[in-house]
Amino acid sequence: MQIPLEAWQATFDTQATEFLVAVRAAVPMMGKNGRIIAITYAPGGQTGSWQPWVAMGSAKAAKEALARYFAVALAQKGITVNIISPGACDDSVLSGLPPQVFQMIKDWHESGWTPMRRLGLPADIGNAVVLLCTDQASFITGQLLYVDGGASAMEPVFPLAIQGIK
Structure with a gap:
C-alpha cells in the first residue's frame, strides 16, 4: 500500500468525483424516465485481492456506493441509476498489453476461469x-x-506471486 497520496487522490478524482460531477450536471437536463449508467470494472471495489490496484479498487467502490445513493435520491424523478461491471474484454485495453500477457489472460478465461470460457x-x-x-x-x-x-x-x-507480493 505504498501509494503516494497524490496518486490516490488522482484516482478518486477520475472515478468517484467525476461521477458525482457528471451526475450533478446531467440531472437538471434529464426528463422523467432518464437513465444514468456508470461503468466500473470487475472486481472493481468488490474484493481486495488485486493489491496493486488499492486506489482503483477503493475509488470504484466509492463510485458504486454513489450510484446506490443517486438511485434512491433520483427515483422519484423516474431516473434510474445503475452500474455495469464488465469483466476482461478483448478490447484496446487488453490488446495493448504485451502479447504474452494478453495470451495468458485469454488462455486463463478460455480454460474455465470465466464460465463462458471466453x-x-x-x-x-x-x-x-x-x-x-x-x-x-x-x-x-x-x-x-x-x-x-x-x-x-x-x-x-x-496468486500473490503474480502481483509481485511475496
Whole structure:
C-alpha cells in the first residue's frame, strides 16, 4: 500500500468525483424516465485481492456506493441509476498489453476461469447498456450488473506471486 497520496487522490478524482460531477450536471437536463449508467470494472471495489490496484479498487467502490445513493435520491424523478461491471474484454485495453500477457489472460478465461470460457467483447457491454436504457428496465435501479461471463460467480484467486507480493 505504498501509494503516494497524490496518486490516490488522482484516482478518486477520475472515478468517484467525476461521477458525482457528471451526475450533478446531467440531472437538471434529464426528463422523467432518464437513465444514468456508470461503468466500473470487475472486481472493481468488490474484493481486495488485486493489491496493486488499492486506489482503483477503493475509488470504484466509492463510485458504486454513489450510484446506490443517486438511485434512491433520483427515483422519484423516474431516473434510474445503475452500474455495469464488465469483466476482461478483448478490447484496446487488453490488446495493448504485451502479447504474452494478453495470451495468458485469454488462455486463463478460455480454460474455465470465466464460465463462458471466453473474454468479453465491447458489444457485450454495449448490449447491457442498451438493456438498462429500455422501458423494460424502468424498475431496475441502484444495481451493479456484472457483464463478465460468470466470472463474478466464481471464487477468483489472484496468486500473490503474480502481483509481485511475496
